[in-house]
Amino acid sequence: MxxxxxxxxxxxxxxxxxxxxxxxxxxxxxxxxxxxxxxxxxxxxxxxxxxxxxxxxxxxxxxxxxxxxxxxxxxxxxxxxxxxxxxxASMTKPVTSVAVMTLVEDGRLRLEDPLAKHLPEFRDLRIRETNGRLVPARQPTIRDLLRHMGGFSYNFLNVPGIVEAYAREGVDDGLAAPGRSTRDNMRRLARAPLQAQPGTLWAYSLATDVLGAVVERVSGKPLDAYIQERIAGPLRLxxxxxxxxxxxxxxxxxxxxxxxxxxxxxxxxxxxxxxxxxxxxxxxxxxxxxxxxxxxxxxxxxxxxxxxxxxxxxxxxxxxxxxxxxxxxxxxxxxxxxxxxxxxxxxxxxxxxxxxxxxxxxxxxxxxxxxxxxxxxxxxxxxxxxxxxxxxxxxxxxxxxxxxxxxxxxxxxxxxxxxxxxx
CATH class of the missing domain: 3.40.710.10 (DD-peptidase/beta-lactamase superfamily)
Structure with missing residues (x-):
């Protein structure tokens, strides 16, 4: 075409x-x-x-x-x-972020919604402190995820204590694992600790993959179908x-x-x-x-x-x-x-x-x-x-x-x- x-x-x-x-x-x-x-x-x-x-x-x-x-x-x-x-690759993130904001404008999602409201598998998040101790984390909000302040990370960023946990859980960065489902990767990520209390640190991360999962749960449609319906189709992409x-x-x-x-x-x-x-x-x-x-x-x-x-x-x-x-x-x-x-x-x-x-x-x-x-x-x-x-x-x-x-x-x-x- x-x-x-x-x-x-x-x-x-x-x-x-x-x-x-x-x-x-x-x-x-x-x-x-x-x-x-x-x-x-x-x-x-x-x-x-x-x-x-x-x-x-x-x-x-x-x-x-x-x-x-x-x-x-x-x-x-x-x-x-x-x-x-x-x-x-990560130029997908702005498109997904726009998809999130269409749901915000529709009144189906709020920027201050806690993540677990839409993805219950994230309700028991923990933070790994510098001494290695795991302590409860506050819930990241949709706003936190949009601005990469949710406490998550990527494997390739090599954050000590986090990269090992991601490897142990088999978390995928969205660049491989062709047989993996969204729900499976989210469950793996939810079992790993956060690197910081949400809202306190800018840290590039899988937050936009998490937002993609939120779009799916809120809209009831796969992310690709929702983006096609609300963004790619109307813009003739x-x-x-x-x-x-x-x-x-x-x-x-x-x-x-x-x-x-x-x-x-x-x-x-x-x-x-x-x-x-x-x-x-x-x-x-x-x-x-x-x-x-x-x-x-x-x-x-x-x-x-x-x-x-x-x-x-x-x-x-x-x-x-x-x-x-x-x-x-x-x-x-x-x-x-x-x-x-x-x-x-x-x-x-x-x-x-x-x-x-x-x-x-x-x-x-x-x-x-x-x-x-x-x-x-x-x-x-x-x-x-x-x-x-x-x-x-x-x-x-x-x-x-x-x-x-x-x-x-x-x-x-x-x-x-x-x-x-x-x-």
């Missing part, structure tokens, strides 16, 4: 010639297209990523940049194109899926990771290093095609870059796109401003806060970025990233399928784009 033609129509800023001194004419500045094409090409030629695609789009659909470099399958002739499918049909395999970009200085395909069940925590994560690229894998609200979806661009445009337009309203404008505003009370957001660093499903730039200088304050977004472990800039009314989406290296690549392409903006 090809994307609508107008999405890919290039609408680049005109080439502006610099005024030079008479005796030494100055060459025209490179066009945005050439600058960003070079930035993508450098990522591939340097060996950081196997392939990369990027789109910059305004809220009204005007495309400021679209380009790709590298093949869909390493060693093959077919390039990454607008119809290529990417494993979104025709590629968005948690279970990719085998007939669409030829569109999927190969998942890669660096090994001994070279990139190679990820094997199912392979344990991949996560340098930030000195931990590892278990990847199964085939999970995307499994009919039995639970729809991980935190990591399980796939889509084309163009369909994800439509999702970002809905947010840029205050919850509405092409006459279809998904959320109220005030709901989007609440989701995309800081909600932690100023707690450190350690995966982003200084200059960031976190809202309901998104990191938010609060201090561009501290964050060492050209993004204006108020820009929000997130990324995924397979090397995807997006950045929504409400000041300039645009969104930047960058997708690779190169684990670990892809995140920094997205940041570098983003900064290259801001370098082309007229000051």
């Amino acid at each position: 090809m994307l609508r033609r107008h999405l890919w129509a290039l609408a680049l800023l005109p080439l502006v010639a610099c005024a030079g001194q008479r005796e030494a004419p100055v060459a025209a500045q490179p066009s945005r297209q050439s600058v960003l094409d070079a930035a993508l090409r450098q990522q591939v030629e340097s060996g950081k990523v196997a392939g990369i695609s990027a789109v910059v789009v305004r809220a009204d659909g005007e495309v400021l940049y679209q380009g790709a470099q590298g093949p869909r399958v390493p060693g093959a002739a077919e390039p990454i194109g607008p119809d290529s499918l990417f494993r979104l 025709t590629s968005f899926a948690f279970h990719v049909p085998e007939s669409e395999r030829a569109r999927m970009v190969t998942a890669m990771h660096p090994v001994d200085g070279a990139l190679r395909p990820i094997r199912s069940g392979e344990r991949i290093p996560y340098p930030l925590s000195r931990g590892t994560w278990v990847s199964d690229p085939e999970r995307a095609f499994s009919r039995t894998a639970y729809p991980s609200g935190g990591a399980g979806a796939t889509a084309t870059i163009g369909d994800y661009a439509r999702f970002t445009r809905m947010l840029l337009n205050g919850g509405e796109l092409d006459g279809v309203r998904i959320l109220r404008a005030e709901t989007v505003a609440a989701m995309t401003r800081g909600q932690t009370g100023g707690l450190p957001v350690n995966l982003r660093g200084p200059g960031y806060d976190f809202g309901y499903g998104f990191s938010v730039v609060t201090d561009p200088a501290a964050a060492k970025t050209r993004q204006p304050a108020g820009t929000y977004g997130w990324g995924g472990i397979y090397g995807t990233g997006f950045f929504i800039d409400p000041v300039n009314r645009l969104a930047i989406i960058v997708m690779t399928q190169t684990a670990t290296n892809g995140g920094p690549a997205a940041n570098e392409v983003r900064e290259a784009f801001y370098g082309t903006m007229v000051q």
